[in-house]
Amino acid sequence: MTEEKNREPQKNIDETALQRSFIRLAGALTGQKSQSLGRPLTYCLTTFGCQMNEKQSEAVAGIMDEIGYQRQDSEEADVVIYNTCTVRENANLKVYGRLGHLHSLKNENPDMKIILFGCMMQEPHVVEKIKKSYPFVNLVFGTHNIFKFAELFYGMLLSDMQVVDIWEGTDQIVEDLPTERNYTFKSGVNIMFGCNNFCSYCIVPYVRGRERSRKPQAIIKEVERLVEDGVSEVMLLGQNVNSYGKTLEEPVTFAQLLRMLEPVEGLKRIRFMTSHPKDLSDELIETMAASSKICHHLHLPLQSGSSRILKEMNRRYDKEKYLTLVDKIRKAIPDISLTTDIIVGFPGETEEDFRETLDVVEKAGYDTAFTFLYSRRTGTPAAEMEDQIPEDVAKERFNRLLALVQQKGRERSSRFAGTVQEVLVEEESKEKGIFTGRTQYNLLVHFPADESLLGSYVNVRLEECKGFYYLGHLEG
Ligand code: 5AD
Numbered sequence: 419m420t421e422e423k424n425r426e427p428q429k430n431i432d433e434t435a436l437q438r439s440f441i442r443l444a445g446a447l448t449g450q451k452s453q454s455l456g457r458p459l460t461y462c463l464t465t466f467g468c469q470m471n472e473k474q475s476e477a478v479a480g481i482m483d484e485i486g487y488q489r490q491d492s493e494e495a496d497v498v499i500y501n502t503c504t505v506r507e508n509a510n511l512k513v514y515g516r517l518g519h520l521h522s523l524k525n526e527n528p529d530m531k532i533i534l535f536g537c538m539m540q541e542p543h544v545v546e547k548i549k550k551s552y553p554f555v556n557l558v559f560g561t562h563n564i565f566k567f568a569e570l571f572y573g574m575l576l577s578d579m580q581v582v583d584i585w586e587g588t589d590q591i592v593e594d595l596p597t598e599r600n601y602t603f604k605s606g607v608n609i610m611f612g613c614n615n616f617c618s619y620c621i622v623p624y625v626r627g628r629e630r631s632r633k634p635q636a637i638i639k640e641v642e643r644l645v646e647d648g649v650s651e652v653m654l655l656g657q658n659v660n661s662y663g664k665t666l667e668e669p670v671t672f673a674q675l676l677r678m679l680e681p682v683e684g685l686k687r688i689r690f691m692t693s694h695p696k697d698l699s700d701e702l703i704e705t706m707a708a709s710s711k712i713c714h715h716l717h718l719p720l721q722s723g724s725s726r727i728l729k730e731m732n733r734r735y736d737k738e739k740y741l742t743l744v745d746k747i748r749k750a751i752p753d754i755s756l757t758t759d760i761i762v763g764f765p766g767e768t769e770e771d772f773r774e775t776l777d778v779v780e781k782a783g784y785d786t787a788f789t790f791l792y793s794r795r796t797g798t799p800a801a802e803m804e805d806q807i808p809e810d811v812a813k814e815r816f817n818r819l820l821a822l823v824q825q826k827g828r829e830r831s832s833r834f835a836g837t838v839q840e841v842l843v844e845e846e847s848k849e850k851g852i853f854t855g856r857t858q859y860n861l862l863v864h865f866p867a868d869e870s871l872l873g874s875y876v877n878v879r880l881e882e883c884k885g886f887y888y889l890g891h892l893e894g
């Protein structure tokens with residue numbers, strides 16, 4: 419049995435206040451339960467996928483904390499929550515695999531609650547499968563209604579049935595809900611949601627809906643509050659930040675937004691992700707070059723180096739345009755670090771097309787490139803294309819690409835060898851006494867330090883290049 423909980427978005431109510439009242443109601447139930455058990459109630463939250471998901475998990479964690487649950491790493495918890503990803507098939511398979519394990523945990527503790535949300539749940543065939551084959555899951559919701567998590571959670575506590583609430587879309591952006599933060603000194607900040615690009619391989623526009631930008635005032639207010647709270651580095655998040663603000667009542671460009679954030683006192687570093695090459699403006703390049711806070715790092719997904727494949731991918735740029743853009747960026751910001759995403763084995767990709775990709779990797783000078791095997795996503799145009807590439811062919815190309823990307827990345831990173839860089843100290847590595855941090859170029863550095871330096875900026879001499887990271891020592 420499943421219970422559908424479709425309360426449509428309502429514009430005429432104070433959604434934030436409403437959700438806060440559900441936090442109190444759920445908190446009262448939780449307090450009673452905890453008292454009768456004589457221990458605090460616990461939850462375990464796992465995030466799959468991208469930084470947008472990380473950010474949305476922080477919102478869910480913030481609400482769980484306020485309700486009165488204690489977070490823990492073990493899945494032997496009173497509530498287990500998965501924030502799912504569906505950008506590639508592997509991410510889905512991982513979730514199904516782990517649900518089997520959760521089922522056995524739940525057999526031992528029938529009071530345990532299992533919650534699934536996020537991108538994968540926006541796919542109807544996934545929800546059907548969960549209803550049919552995983553009836554022990556207690557609550558399922560998607561990407562558009564995370565703001566009403568408290569309401570859904572409270573409903574789930576009162577219900578014996580599987581609660582399912584998936585919205586097809588929304589134009590609502592609810593501000594000011596409680597949120598937890600993974601780090602005290604850096605934070606993601608959503609500036610927009612959704613995507614209108616419909617790259618032919620990509621499921622994101624279907625599961626995250628149409629592009630919606632937050633108002634600049636709301637973003638500035640959030641950043642100011644974060645800075646007051648000790649944050650000095652923000653990562654502005656959106657599927658395509660370069661088209662930020664186009665749909666606002668009073669349109670604002672992404673570069674304008676960056677210039678509005680620049681004066682926030684105490685803010686030291688501004689990063690952003692992801693940039694679509696087709697929308698990257700001269701205004702943005704000029705703004706980056708003139709800024710003292712915007713990090714000289716640009717993630718500029720290539721996807722393919724073949725103009726023919728790029729057309730099939732609906733990327734709306736070609737190889738030449740991409741390389742010209744890279745040249746222009748390097749002229750304006752000579753020390754820029756460029757990173758990218760590349761897909762191998764898109765339908766119809768020939769050896770010749772693939773060599774075009776290798777050629778761009780040779781020419782563009784990426785510091786890092788994330789390489790992906792094409793994954794056929796049901797519902798996308800590319801899934802219907804003829805000439806899907808056999809797995810062995812794609813894998814063989816993938817390995818060649820990876821080898822080149824690693825070689826080029828190492829060459830590129832070696833430019834920092836022996837230099838002293840300012841590093842934000844982020845966490846202790848697996849090795850005790852060795853801490854990791856990042857330069858403005860997003861380069862990871864490991865160095866001996868102590869906990870008192872967490873969250874501060876230190877000068878580190880980069881000594882030994884280990885490929886995608888450096889070993890170094892504090893300087894002076
Ligand atoms: N198959 C493989 N990789 C994909 N990506 C998006 N969709 C797919 C897919 N169907 C990659 C793109 C994107 C990154 C986040 O994931 O490279 O930039």
Ligand code: SF4
Nearest residue numbers: 613615616617620622
């Ligand atoms: Fe997917 Fe393309 Fe949108 Fe990125 S820009 S989320 S790859 S559709």
